[in-house]
Amino acid sequence: MPSFYSIDVNDDPVKVPLTSKLRASYDYIVVGSGSAGSVLASRLSEDPGLQVLLVEAGPDDRGRTNLQVPLAGLTTFDSSLDWAFQTIPDSRFQGLKDNVNIWRAGKVLGGSSSINAMIYCRGSRNDFDRWANYTGDETWDYRHVLSYFIKAEGAQGDLRESPYHGKSGPLSVSRGANVEFPNVFLKAAEEAGFQRNPDYNGEHILGASYIQRTQLNGERMSTSRAYLRPALNRPNLDVVVDAYVTKVIIRGGRAVGVQMMMGSELVTVDARLEVILSAGAVGTSKLLLLSGIGPFGHLESLGIPVVADLPVGQNLQDHLHQHVTFKMNPHIGVTLADFTNPFAVLGYALFKTGPLATAYGVEAHFIVGLSPEDEASDWPSLGFEVLTIPSSTIVMKALNYDADTIRELSGQDKMTNGFQLLATVLRPKSRGAIYLQSTDPFEEPLIQTNYLQYDADVDVLMKGIEIAHRIAETPAMQAIGAAPMEEFAYPPCKSYAFNSSEFWRCQIQSRPVSIYHPSGTSKMGPSGDPTAVLDSQLRVRGVEGLRVVDASVMPWITTCNLNAPIIMIAEKAADMIRGLPPLSPTDL
Numbered sequence: 293m294p295s296f297y298s299i300d301v302n303d304d305p306v307k308v309p310l311t312s313k314l315r316a317s318y319d320y321i322v323v324g325s326g327s328a329g330s331v332l333a334s335r336l337s338e339d340p341g342l343q344v345l346l347v348e349a350g351p352d353d354r355g356r357t358n359l360q361v362p363l364a365g366l367t368t369f370d371s372s373l374d375w376a377f378q379t380i381p382d383s384r385f386q387g388l389k390d391n392v393n394i395w396r397a398g399k400v401l402g403g404s405s406s407i408n409a410m411i412y413c414r415g416s417r418n419d420f421d422r423w424a425n426y427t428g429d430e431t432w433d434y435r436h437v438l439s440y441f442i443k444a445e446g447a448q449g450d451l452r453e454s455p456y457h458g459k460s461g462p463l464s465v466s467r468g469a470n471v472e473f474p475n476v477f478l479k480a481a482e483e484a485g486f487q488r489n490p491d492y493n494g495e496h497i498l499g500a501s502y503i504q505r506t507q508l509n510g511e512r513m514s515t516s517r518a519y520l521r522p523a524l525n526r527p528n529l530d531v532v533v534d535a536y537v538t539k540v541i542i543r544g545g546r547a548v549g550v551q552m553m554m555g556s557e558l559v560t561v562d563a564r565l566e567v568i569l570s571a572g573a574v575g576t577s578k579l580l581l582l583s584g585i586g587p588f589g590h591l592e593s594l595g596i597p598v599v600a601d602l603p604v605g606q607n608l609q610d611h612l613h614q615h616v617t618f619k620m621n622p623h624i625g626v627t628l629a630d631f632t633n634p635f636a637v638l639g640y641a642l643f644k645t646g647p648l649a650t651a652y653g654v655e656a657h658f659i660v661g662l663s664p665e666d667e668a669s670d671w672p673s674l675g676f677e678v679l680t681i682p683s684s685t686i687v688m689k690a691l692n693y694d695a696d697t698i699r700e701l702s703g704q705d706k707m708t709n710g711f712q713l714l715a716t717v718l719r720p721k722s723r724g725a726i727y728l729q730s731t732d733p734f735e736e737p738l739i740q741t742n743y744l745q746y747d748a749d750v751d752v753l754m755k756g757i758e759i760a761h762r763i764a765e766t767p768a769m770q771a772i773g774a775a776p777m778e779e780f781a782y783p784p785c786k787s788y789a790f791n792s793s794e795f796w797r798c799q800i801q802s803r804p805v806s807i808y809h810p811s812g813t814s815k816m817g818p819s820g821d822p823t824a825v826l827d828s829q830l831r832v833r834g835v836e837g838l839r840v841v842d843a844s845v846m847p848w849i850t851t852c853n854l855n856a857p858i859i860m861i862a863e864k865a866a867d868m869i870r871g872l873p874p875l876s877p878t879d880l
């Protein structure tokens with residue numbers, strides 16, 4: 293990390309100490325401090341009559357500049373702050389090192405919200421209406437959950453004027469272009485026949501828009517910063533870090549506590565009311581399975597006594613993307629050199645804008661419904677994250693491209709100006725699963741993605757590639773010299789004519805990459821549905837005192853990024869757990 297990054301952007305100079313002494317028991321134990329867990333711990337401990345423990349496997353996030361300066365977040369990949377889960381090798385994925393996807397996930401206070409690209413996008417109205425129809429619980433419909441999105445949000449700038457946005461919640465959301473390129477992109481999208489959308493979290497989601505970010509004054513707004521730090525002084529909230537939960541203790545069909553490793557010590561803490569798992573889709577699946585809650589046959593094969601026979605780990609969904617990469621002439625985006633460019637660093641230090649304020653270079657969002665019905669009902673199936681940064685060895689390593697590709701493409705590090713359109717399948721048909729390898733809680737789980745199981749998912753990516761090229765051919769793009777990067781081909785695909793459909797099918801099949809949205813592995817559902825793990829109050833079926841609140845609970849993945857909906861889920865869950873009535877629905 294260059295020394296320039298010693299700019300102090302820590303907003304907690306007092307550094308309230310985290311808990312050092314554990315009590316023997318708490319009313320609620322929340323496992324995992326990510327997008328969901330930090331929200332829950334904060335909201336539950338608003339009631340001074342409740343004692344709450346938040347347990348996090350990773351360290352404190354405060355004082356770490358790379359978790360605060362948006363562009364520097366890239367340096368967390370493959371560091372001790374990244375779980376870097378590996379999927380089961382798939383021989384189709386020859387363009388990836390060892391044929392695996394590496395799933396980035398935050399292992400630190402704030403979880404993945406501390407290392408993500410900060411895009412704030414709630415999803416389509418239809419996503420939530422479908423959850424409500426399926427569960428039979430109307431409080432999951434859009435009009436109800438919108439009240440929780442609004443409660444969470446502290447919108448900045450012009451967003452505050454919209455009734456769809458919240459003004460006084462803890463989670464700052466800002467928008468703004470930090471570099472010039474998104475202006476060109478939005479003009480080009482219009483020239484290609486797509487609508488501009490002034491606010492994809494407003495009345496409609498479809499269209500091309502400037503990005504909205506979980507950011508305040510150019511700094512990252514993780515859930516740790518937004519929710520946890522203001523609550524650290526509460527005497528009824530204890531937070532332990534570097535504490536790895538190994539199982540939920542269940543006695544007589546009731547969750548009564550957790551077991552965790554703290555250093556070399558195995559510690560047990562009791563829960564008087566509930567244990568709440570917010571360890572992310574992978575972490576929560578592992579913990580439930582280790583605790584005897586999962587598919588009977590799988591648990592039995594490992595010799596784990598079965599507490600509840602439930603489809604934990606099944607229904608795994610993720611958003612998969614294909615990079616489409618272009619060069620351009622002017623310096624109107626972000627370049628690798630900006631990391632150390634004194635002007636960029638000084639500009640950020642003084643004004644908190646410029647390339648360093650962009651998270652991984654994402655500056656615009658472009659969301660498309662591919663059929664006339666989806667267009668009419670405002671339900672996307674294809675999305676683009678618009679990255680104003682060219683590809684590079686750093687990016688390719690993060691995506692786990694194989695050594696041949698990285699060697700072949702290493703010349704790109706010298707390329708200064710370029711952009712990437714990440715065509716993403718937003719409503720995947722493919723379903724994967726998470727299993728245990730063994731009963732060792734420290735062993736990696738088995739993650740079977742089943743990516744591209746259905747041609748329909750490949751077709752969405754193909755359509756995305758076509759649209760990306762259409763946009764690059766517009767007058768606005770031609771004026772900046774936009775041109776596809778032929779040399780960005782995965783070597784075996786070079787035998788096909790560049791840009792032919794065979795070429796792109798080959799690229800997609802050999803190198804499909806996640807945007808790190810695993811979800812759905814402990815879905816909520818209606819009573820009597822054997823495919824559901826939770827009821828619509830997020831309680832684990834057949835076990836008392838145990839809930840799941842994180843990405844796992846989604847019956848269907850939402851059609852945009854996941855941080856915002858997970859925060860909404862946690863806000864809503866906090867009211868359920870405290871026995872408060874749900875917020876009234878909006879009339880929007």
Ligand SMILES: Cc1cc2nc3c(=O)[nH]c(=O)nc-3n(C[C@H](O)[C@H](O)[C@H](O)COP(=O)(O)OP(=O)(O)OC[C@H]3O[C@@H](n4cnc5c(N)ncnc54)[C@H](O)[C@@H]3O)c2cc1C
Pocket residue numbers: 323324325326327328329347348349350395396397398399400401402403404405407408409410411412413535536537538570571572573575576579807808809810841842843844853854855856858
């Ligand atoms: C690199 C990256 C970029 C992304 N970009 C975006 C984006 O721009 N916008 C967006 O909306 N979404 C984005 N996402 C996705 C989004 O951030 C995640 O979907 C979301 O944060 C997941 O929330 P969660 O609460 O389910 O899990 P997490 O936030 O991952 O939290 C789980 C927490 O549990 C802890 N934990 C796990 N196991 C244990 C255990 N056994 N004991 C104790 N603690 C444990 C983990 O360390 C972690 O802190 C991105 C994700 C990544 C990784």
